[in-house]
Amino acid sequence: MKELKGKVAAVTGAGSGIGRALAENLAGEGCHLALSDIDEKGLIETVGMLEKYHVKVTRHIVDVSDREKMDRYAADAASAHGQVDMIINNAGVTIVTSVPGVSYDDFEWLMNINFWGVVYGTKAFLPYLQKQPEGHVVNISSINGILTWPNHSPYCSAKFAVKGFTEVLLQEMDGTSVRVSCVHPGGIKTNIARNSRFYESANKELDKDGTVKLFDKLAMTTADKAAQIIIQGIKKNKRRIMVGMDAKIMDWLTRLFPLATVKLMGIVTKKAK
Numbered sequence: 001m002k003e004l005k006g007k008v009a010a011v012t013g014a015g016s017g018i019g020r021a022l023a024e025n026l027a028g029e030g031c032h033l034a035l036s037d038i039d040e041k042g043l044i045e046t047v048g049m050l051e052k053y054h055v056k057v058t059r060h061i062v063d064v065s066d067r068e069k070m071d072r073y074a075a076d077a078a079s080a081h082g083q084v085d086m087i088i089n090n091a092g093v094t095i096v097t098s099v100p101g102v103s104y105d106d107f108e109w110l111m112n113i114n115f116w117g118v119v120y121g122t123k124a125f126l127p128y129l130q131k132q133p134e135g136h137v138v139n140i141s142s143i144n145g146i147l148t149w150p151n152h153s154p155y156c157s158a159k160f161a162v163k164g165f166t167e168v169l170l171q172e173m174d175g176t177s178v179r180v181s182c183v184h185p186g187g188i189k190t191n192i193a194r195n196s197r198f199y200e201s202a203n204k205e206l207d208k209d210g211t212v213k214l215f216d217k218l219a220m221t222t223a224d225k226a227a228q229i230i231i232q233g234i235k236k237n238k239r240r241i242m243v244g245m246d247a248k249i250m251d252w253l254t255r256l257f258p259l260a261t262v263k264l265m266g267i268v269t270k271k272a273k
Contacts, residue, residue, distance in 0.1 A: 001086065001136045001179060002235050005030030008081040010074070012064050012121055013091030015042025017190035018140070020049070021227035022088060027053035029231065034077035034084065036062040037091070056081060064091045064117030065109075067124075074124035086136040086234070087125035089118040094155045094192055096211065097199035106197055107154045114158035119165060126178070135178040136234060139166040143186045143247040147254050148262060150202035150269050170239055179237045186247030187219035188226050202269045214272060220246050 001007065009026050013019035015037030023035055027050045035057060037043040043059050050057050058080045062073045078084050092114045095106050118139050129135025144152060145159035163182055170180040193215040198208040206214065221229075221244040233241035242248045253261045 001134055001237065004231070004235070006032070007085040008032045008034065008077070008083050009086040009088060010034040010036070010077050010084055010121075010125060011088045011090060012036050012062070012117065014046050015039040016046075017192065018185070018188060018223050018226050018230075019088075019090045020046045021223040022090065022230065023057075024049060024053075025224070025227040025231050027055050027057070030055060032056040032081055034058050034060060034073075034081060036060040036064075036073055038063050064089075064121060065112035067116075067120045070117070070120035070124045074121075074128060077125075078128045083132060084125055084128040085132050085134065086138065087121055087129065088138040088140070088230075089121040090140045091117055092140065092158075092192065094152070094196040095199070096151055096193075096196050096201060096208075098151050099153050101200050102154060109197075110154040111158050111161075114155065115161045115165075118162050122165075122169065129178050130176070133177060136181065136237075137166075137169060137173075137178060138181045138183060138230070138234060140183045140185070141166065143184050143244075143250050145182075145184060147250050147265060150266050151200060181233060181238055181241055183230055183233070183241045183243060184247055184251070185226055186221060186242075186244035186250065187215065188244070189216065189219045189222050202266075203272055218246075218272075220244050 009031050011019055011022050014023045014035035023033055023046055032055045040061050047057050047059050060073050062069050093110055095110050122137055139162055141162040142159040144156045145163040148156045166182040173180050193212045201211045226243045229243045230241055
């Protein structure tokens, strides 16, 4: 999708973080927007930031884990804008705890948002994208869809699942008018760690505040920069979009030394301060 001006993009999780940055950068490209989030206050703030761009913006209060609401979101977006050319399934949450410690309720809560939300968004919007001369599905996975971290089993499971789901979709859409991209951000300076359901860090000496401070220190890429990289990837129809030098390095380490890298990351994470 080389030209974004005049196109219509739906973005989930647009009330903060990468979703908000994507909305602002897409608006700067002249792209009309159907923005959603479960956080009404955050979504209103995002929409207010976009007034200067003179594009049409609609806001939709949506829980991405609710299939019926996602179907309604897609229908409402298409009705309001007359078309939808792109869906960016960005909404996500995280849990920090061990495999023995994580409750089934918490695990299901995260999977319903981070994985099923992507499935629902893809399937809800795909029929509308297929009506367009050019459509694009953009699913946000993570470097944790390639490489795991201790005490993040629900998050890693969901992001690996997003990667697998998206790559199958890519195969199926090959030769059609719909392009597919899987995005793998590294550490991005957002509030995802601060807003996490935190129970137990891999480093037993770190409480939630310590873990958040460590994440903020290690995160290499701003949300705005991440959005710019993603949008450039969309314009180039890239199938895999790596965001941040840390993501690129860890991806290559995993390719070259798969078992050693998993072991190393486990050791490093448990000692990181």
